[in-house]
Amino acid sequence: MTRPAPRPAVPQSVDRALEILDAVADAPGPVGAKVLARRLGCSLSTVYHLLGPLTARGHLVRTGAGYAPGPRLAALHRSHRRHLGLGPQIAELLPRLRRATGAEAYFTAYRDGRIVMIDSTVPVTDVAHPFLPGPETRAHATAHGKVLLAALPRTARRRYLAEHGMARFTDRTITTAERFEAEVAQVRGQGLAVSMGEADPGFTCLATTLPQPADGPEGVVRALSVSLPTADFRRRHGEIRAALARAAATASL
Structure with missing residues (x-):
């Protein structure tokens, strides 16, 4: 059986932003920025730099316990179902x-x-x-x-x-x-x-x-x-x- 094809190359910042979304979506509860930095293997400042636009656009929300999925994800899910x-x-x-x-x-x-x-x-x-x-x-x-x-x-x-x-x-x-x-x-x-x-x-x-x-x-x-x-x-x-x-x-x- 042929091995699965490798993922196409994407800009590192885009890839890390998507990794943050995946990590938050898969977590049982809110995830802190420090936890995300450890998981991504990058600096805390880089994580905060990516969390800014993700929360501003509603993909994530910041709570007292960490970051959680935001309301924009629900809209994307509805669109996906419709398509x-x-x-x-x-x-x-x-x-x-x-x-x-x-x-x-x-x-x-x-x-x-x-x-x-x-x-x-x-x-x-x-x-x-x-x-x-x-x-x-x-x-x-x-x-x-x-x-x-x-x-x-x-x-x-x-x-x-x-x-x-x-x-x-x-x-x-x-x-x-x-x-x-x-x-x-x-x-x-x-x-x-x-x-x-x-x-x-x-x-x-x-x-x-x-x-x-x-x-x-x-x-x-x-x-x-x-x-x-x-x-x-x-x-x-x-x-x-x-x-x-x-x-x-x-x-x-």
Whole structure:
């Protein structure tokens, strides 16, 4: 498997500003400037120099305990959701699917070589959940990743796997392109992807693609999925599959 492509070169100040945003976003609470300086490996004065415009533009806010995500990030998130076709219908579909199955539901999309989980029914306070909104780094091991990659031409799919790699997360994870192509053939035949303990040993995921709306963004493939403990899935797999299929069908109406 080809190694993932290196990140393109960017100005150091831009890269460090983005590292600050990532660090603050990933932290469980506000982060102090000294902590950020240690994490970035740069001077405190450099961190303050970057924090100034980030707070002025609303990307971050300064609290008594440190820096936290600002209101501008919420606006960017809304814009991102809109550009990927998450309208009111899909937003309402997720909680309905959650109520029908008792499983967490997710909306994921592929665009321009990236797979991102856009929304889910997982509470925002549940930071320990194995599947959370954001860039998907385990697409080859998740049901939503499989079904989205199966919808792509073979060359685009192989390029994605070469760029992002196929890391092993459990003893069930598929880690070769040849085995993944066999999995893709099965997904296309069933119209449904399953990941049983491939990304997380305790969870099974099911996913299906959603129809592309006539006025939807070009080049976007969308997926609807659910996850639940594997023991629960074994008892209720027929019910879960049927509920997911019904939910996807309503999205095309």
